[in-house]
Amino acid sequence: MATCCGATTEKAATSGTVKRVALVGNPNVGKSVLFNALTGAYVTVSNYPGTSVEVARGSAVIEGQEWQVIDTPGMYSIHTITEEERVAREILLHETPDVVLHVLDARNLERMLAMTVQLVEAKLPVVLVVNIMDEAERIGLKIDLGLLQERLGIPVIGAATARKRGLDEIRAAIANYRCDEGNSRRFAYSRLLERDLGEVAGLMEGEYILSRRTLALLLLQQDEEIASLVGQREGERYSLISEKVREIAFERRESFHLDLSLERKEIVKKLLQDVFFAPEKRVVTWAERLSRMSVQPLTGIPLLLIVLYFGLYKFVGDFGAGTLVDFLEKRLFVELFNPWITHWVQVIIPWQVIQELFVGEYGIITLGIRYAVGIILPIVATFFIFFSFLEDTGYFPRLALLVDRIFKRFGLTGRAVIPMVLGFGCDTMATMVTRTLETTRERVIATILLSLTIPCSAQLGVILALLSKYPGALVVWGGCLLLLFIVVGFLAARILPGEAPMFYMELPPMRLPQFSNVLTKTYTRMQWYFLEILPLFVLASVLLWLGKITGFFEKLVDAMTPVMASIGLPRETAIAFIFGFFRRDYGAAGLYELQTKGLMDARQLTVAAVTLTLFIPCVAQFLIMKKERGWRVAGAIGVFVSVLAFGSGYVLNKVLLMTGLLA
Amino acid sequence: MICGFCGYEFDESEGKKGCGGCPGGCHSIHCPKCNYKNPLEPKFVKKLRDLIGGSNKKT
Numbered sequence: 001m002a003t004c005c006g007a008t009t010e011k012a013a014t015s016g017t018v019k020r021v022a023l024v025g026n027p028n029v030g031k032s033v034l035f036n037a038l039t040g041a042y043v044t045v046s047n048y049p050g051t052s053v054e055v056a057r058g059s060a061v062i063e064g065q066e067w068q069v070i071d072t073p074g075m076y077s078i079h080t081i082t083e084e085e086r087v088a089r090e091i092l093l094h095e096t097p098d099v100v101l102h103v104l105d106a107r108n109l110e111r112m113l114a115m116t117v118q119l120v121e122a123k124l125p126v127v128l129v130v131n132i133m134d135e136a137e138r139i140g141l142k143i144d145l146g147l148l149q150e151r152l153g154i155p156v157i158g159a160a161t162a163r164k165r166g167l168d169e170i171r172a173a174i175a176n177y178r179c180d181e182g183n184s185r186r187f188a189y190s191r192l193l194e195r196d197l198g199e200v201a202g203l204m205e206g207e208y209i210l211s212r213r214t215l216a217l218l219l220l221q222q223d224e225e226i227a228s229l230v231g232q233r234e235g236e237r238y239s240l241i242s243e244k245v246r247e248i249a250f251e252r253r254e255s256f257h258l259d260l261s262l263e264r265k266e267i268v269k270k271l272l273q274d275v276f277f278a279p280e281k282r283v284v285t286w287a288e289r290l291s292r293m294s295v296q297p298l299t300g301i302p303l304l305l306i307v308l309y310f311g312l313y314k315f316v317g318d319f320g321a322g323t324l325v326d327f328l329e330k331r332l333f334v335e336l337f338n339p340w341i342t343h344w345v346q347v348i349i350p351w352q353v354i355q356e357l358f359v360g361e362y363g364i365i366t367l368g369i370r371y372a373v374g375i376i377l378p379i380v381a382t383f384f385i386f387f388s389f390l391e392d393t394g395y396f397p398r399l400a401l402l403v404d405r406i407f408k409r410f411g412l413t414g415r416a417v418i419p420m421v422l423g424f425g426c427d428t429m430a431t432m433v434t435r436t437l438e439t440t441r442e443r444v445i446a447t448i449l450l451s452l453t454i455p456c457s458a459q460l461g462v463i464l465a466l467l468s469k470y471p472g473a474l475v476v477w478g479g480c481l482l483l484l485f486i487v488v489g490f491l492a493a494r495i496l497p498g499e500a501p502m503f504y505m506e507l508p509p510m511r512l513p514q515f516s517n518v519l520t521k522t523y524t525r526m527q528w529y530f531l532e533i534l535p536l537f538v539l540a541s542v543l544l545w546l547g548k549i550t551g552f553f554e555k556l557v558d559a560m561t562p563v564m565a566s567i568g569l570p571r572e573t574a575i576a577f578i579f580g581f582f583r584r585d586y587g588a589a590g591l592y593e594l595q596t597k598g599l600m601d602a603r604q605l606t607v608a609a610v611t612l613t614l615f616i617p618c619v620a621q622f623l624i625m626k627k628e629r630g631w632r633v634a635g636a637i638g639v640f641v642s643v644l645a646f647g648s649g650y651v652l653n654k655v656l657l658m659t660g661l662l663a
Numbered sequence: 664m665i666c667g668f669c670g671y672e673f674d675e676s677e678g679k680k681g682c683g684g685c686p687g688g689c690h691s692i693h694c695p696k697c698n699y700k701n702p703l704e705p706k707f708v709k710k711l712r713d714l715i716g717g718s719n720k721k722t
Contacts, residue, residue, distance in 0.1 A: 028672055032664075391667040392667070396667070418699055521702050
């Protein structure tokens with residue numbers, strides 16, 4: 001006889017008053033969300049003994065009773081194939097949970113209910129959680145949960161755990177589960193299979209967690225672990241059982257698994273009759289329509305341009321780098337804070353050289369902090385809001401599919417969208433993420449394109465703000481970068497040997513972004529970005545101050561002056577390039593300052609913006625390149641990028657001068 | 664947590680963390696399925712959620 005509830009087993013009886021609830025189900029059905037909702041963030045995670053499979057455990061107090069909650073690895077059937085499934089079944093067999101919460105996806109009820117049938121016929125104390133009901137309802141599916149409960153003979157709860165729907169009902173079902181009410185439902189198979197099951201089960205006499213009927217089924221499916229378990233429990237009788245199983249298995253050797261699968265399908269079909277209703281004409285939601293539009297080139301590219309226009313140009317460029325920077329940098333720092341702090345530093349520190357360190361031309365406060373807080377912070381903040389918003393809608397995987405065809409020509413796949421998109425946040429971070437690409441060839445090509453043509457958010461924001469005053473300049477800058485991206489990508493794919501790998505991915509649903517998600521992600525990204533850049537900005541200010549007092553900085557600017565002149569830029573632009581080597585965003589901020597001083601016209605601004613965007617990656621990115629690709633590749637990329645940056649600046653300057661464009 | 668790129672739902676403990684690349688320690692979790700870098704929820708937000716969650720118990 002099977003023990004319906006873990007509480008009646010020897011193990012549970014010795015475990016005091018703590019009861020156990022195990023969460024089982026296919027992967028990706030919301031088990032972890034439910035686990036976290038039941039237990040909170042504090043859990044212990046450890047490898048299941050003898051395996052590398054991790055199992056999370058937590059505890060919860062539900063209606064005054066203490067429960068241990070176990071999040072089992074994803075499983076598709078009680079008849080196990082993978083190590084994860086074996087671990088999940090081991091937990092059911094050896095940890096004797098008092099309640100087994102089977103979580104399934106309402107949208108795939110028909111496919112996943114077969115496992116509920118197995119759990120019920122195993123006489124486990126099952127509660128069925130039909131999860132993701134919100135999405136199911138949105139696509140027009142209707143599920144009669146009451147009728148399903150009646151037919152299965154177990155508690156059935158509709159939920160949307162990600163939206164906290166159904167959690168109270170789940171807690172109540174766990175707390176009020178009575179094993180004497182346990183499932184006694186039996187799902188009838190064909191006469192032939194019932195006879196076989198009856199013959200094998202009838203030979204068993206031992207006590208088991210799973211029902212004998214289930215054990216018989218598993219034995220007929222040649223489950224070695226179950227054979228070993230039954231062998232231990234039955235002792236000498238096992239030879240009879242084993243002989244019977246062999247006999248039946250031989251008789252049905254051609255189609256046992258197929259027959260069983262078809263019979264289960266039939267059982268599920270009967271269970272769902274009048275329970276599950278899918279609309280005749282499937283309701284196409286706005287999210288699905290938008291999703292389709294975003295992956296088809298004809299609609300996807302205009303949609304991408306709209307996203308870039310409103311997200312990057314208007315929000316990051318216009319609002320972040322325009323309105324906010326104007327307020328913070330000009331009003332707050334230049335007009336109010338800097339004069340005030342300069343006065344006090346001059347009062348407190350008598351030595352001019354030390355005053356310079358804090359409030360001089362390259363002072364830690366007047367330059368470093370002003371750049372970081374007044375210029376970079378508002379741009380990065382608006383960029384990360386835009387980025388997190390898009391991320392939360394599920395747009396990125398669609399963008400990956402959209403550009404996959406184009407990227408293939410550069411030896412990349414849509415997967416490279418991840419580092420490319422992240423590059424707009426920070427190229428250093430994105431260079432690190434190139435390791436997720438499948439082949440070395442892909443990683444090298446992506447690293448080159450990142451260090452060359454993808455400006456980081458702060459740089460992008462400043463450049464958009466600078467050039468938006470001259471729409472033609474913005475078009476020239478964008479055109480140059482796009483052209484170089486295509487040419488360099490195309491050539492790199494031809495020069496570097498190897499095949500472009502395949503790319504496919506399951507698209508998650510498109511959804512309305514959640515305000516709290518966007519806020520949390522933006523906050524986290526900004527916090528660490530800012531903590532990373534602030535010390536570097538301070539360090540750069542100190543180095544520049546040292547360079548100034550030793551005269552080294554002037555010499556460096558002098559040395560770069562002919563190069564600047566060759567691309568038609570004033571001497572002072574060298575300062576922005578030196579800043580840019582510390583950090584790309586620092587360089588962009590330097591450019592911003594030169595423009596506000598009225599030192600550059602539209603042509604010069606465009607040439608400087610193109611050259612600076614293409615210019616050698618900042619120190620941090622270079623170090624990561626070295627770490628990821630090694631000295632040889634990183635060095636080669638550095639030299640190539642620098643030569644190409646100034647070469648492009650030179651050519652662009654000549655073209656603009658000759659054509660009189662942007663004059 | 665749910666991966667911001669592929670939508671895969673996973674536990675923080677399943678994700679890859681701490682490649683050593685970021686200055687100042689690791690603040691992200693890489694999705695076990697697609698490797699996308701997901702930002703870690705700040706501690707105070709977690710605490711806030713726990714506070715709102717109410718009945719959960721610390722283990």
